[in-house]
Amino acid sequence: MRVHIDQDKCCGxxxxxxxxxxxxxxxxxxxxxxxxxxxxxxxxxxxxREAAALCPAAAITTEQTERV
Structure with missing residues (x-):
């Protein structure tokens, strides 16, 4: 899993x-x-995943990465 955040969307x-x-x-x-x-x-x-779902600003996204 790779996590991405958008600090511009974050409401703290x-x-x-x-x-x-x-x-x-x-x-x-x-x-x-x-x-x-x-x-x-x-x-x-x-x-x-829970953190992303609970984020009121939708500032967190995830993507599944492949295992090597």
Whole structure:
């Protein structure tokens, strides 16, 4: 899985950080999402999908990547 964020869409709600704190963080100055891990391990995929689904600004997208 590859995770993408659109900081321009982010409203700083923080639901992503609550769902997947190992993948997302927030900037201290304005709360905008920061991507910590663009290719999280498989055990975090469900949490990342939940974060994307809960994002009120639809600032998080994912794509499935092939294993090599």
């Amino acid at each position: 709600a923080g639901s992503c950080v609550l769902s997947a704190p190992d993948v997302f963080d927030q900037r201290d100055e304005d709360g905008i999402v920061v991507l910590v891990d663009a290719e999280p391990p498989a055990e975090l995929h469900d949490a990342v």
